[in-house]
Amino acid sequence: MRRPLTFDPIDEAGRQWSQRWDHVEAMRAATSIMRAQQIVLARVDEALRPWELTFARYEVLVLLYFSRQGRLPLGKMGDRLMLHQASITNLVDRLEQQGYLRRRPHPTDRRTTLAELTEQGRSIIEAATKAVVEARVGLSELDADDSDHLYRILTKLRLGAGDFEPDRSRSDRHRGD
Amino acid sequence: MRRPLTFDPIDEAGRQWSQRWDHVEAMRAATSIMRAQQIVLARVDEALRPWELTFARYEVLVLLYFSRQGRLPLGKMGDRLMLHQASITNLVDRLEQQGYLRRRPHPTDRRTTLAELTEQGRSIIEAATKAVVEARVGLSELDADDSDHLYRILTKLRLGAGDFEPDRSRSDRHRGD
DNA sequence: CAATATTACTTTGTGATCAAACTATTTGTC
C-alpha cells in the first residue's frame, strides 16, 4: 500500500513550518532522527532475524559479552543501556527462554540477580555481530566521517540529557569553574 | 533507580567493539541515533502533555494543519508520515475521541475516509506548536548548524532507505544516467 | 456484466516500552 513519494516529506514540512514558526532546522533534524531510528532498527532487526534477536536483545548480549566474566546484575545493564527496569526484565526473560543467557543469584547480595551468558549465547553473538557489521549497523549509506560527525553532534544532546557526566576529577578541565 | 554514569557508555562500548570488530563509527552512530530518538521523543511528549498529545498524534495534526482544506485521506497521511495503515487508524481513533479531528466520508470515493481538523484541533495546534518550538523540538543543545548537518547526513540515509525519490525530471541532473 | 484484482480502511494479535505498585533484601540510624 506504500506509495512512493517524489519529494522529501521532511523538506516539504519544513517549507510549511518556516512560514509560520521558528527553528525549522530543529524540526527537520528532530523528524529526521525519528525516521532514522526506524530505518536503523528495521535493518538491524532484519540482519538479526536468523538468531531470532532484536536490536534490544542483541545489545543485552553484547554488553554481557564485553564484561569480564560474561555476567552482570540486571540493574547495571539497565543503566548502561539506558533502559527501564521492566524492559530489562522482559529482555532477560526472553533471552533466558532462548537459552542465550541464564539468571544466577548474586553470591553475596541476595537482592540482585545476575544475567550470565551461556556457551550458546557467546557463540551466536560472534555470528550475529558478523551479520550486523556486514549491514554496517544499518548505516550503509554513511561513510566513517558522516558517522563520526553524527556521533559527535548527538553526544552533545546525550550530554545535555544527563546520560552521563564527564569525569571532571582528572585532566582536561579548562573552563574556570 | 537510575545511577548516573561517569563515562559515555557508547564511547566505552566502542572501545570494546573496536578491539574485535569493524565499523566502530557506524556502531557508535547507530547507537547514538537510537538514544537520541528516545531523548527527543521524551522531551517533545513532555512539551505536549498539556494537550494530551504525543509526538505521533501531534504530527498527524500538523500535517492536517498544513493541508489546504484541513483534511486528508488516512492513506495519504500514512505515506507522508511513514506510518503503517493500522498506526494511522489508531492515531486518528484517538484524536477523534479527543475532539481534535473528525472522520468524514470522501465526497466521491466511498472507500476513502478523510480526517478533518476540528476548530478545537486547529486552535490547539497553534498553542501546542508554541510549546514545541520553545522546547526546540527536543534539540536545545544543538545550534542551527548542528541541526542542519544532522538533517543532511540523515537525508542520505533516508534516501538510501527509499523514503522518497528525488524528482529527476526537472533540473539538476549531473551524473550521466 | 460477472469475475477478479486492487485499493482503503479496520480489526486482531504480538512485541516493546514505561510508570506505578509490589515483594524481598540490605543499609543506615538511634
Add this chain to the structure above:
DNA sequence: GACAAATAGTTTGATCACAAAGTAATATTG
C-alpha cells in the same frame, strides 16, 4: 537490635507500532 529508608527485581496495566487477516468499495478485463 529494631525500624525506616533505600535498593533490586518483578508484576500489572497503558500506549504505541506493526503484521496479517478481514470487510467494503472501486477498477479492470474477458
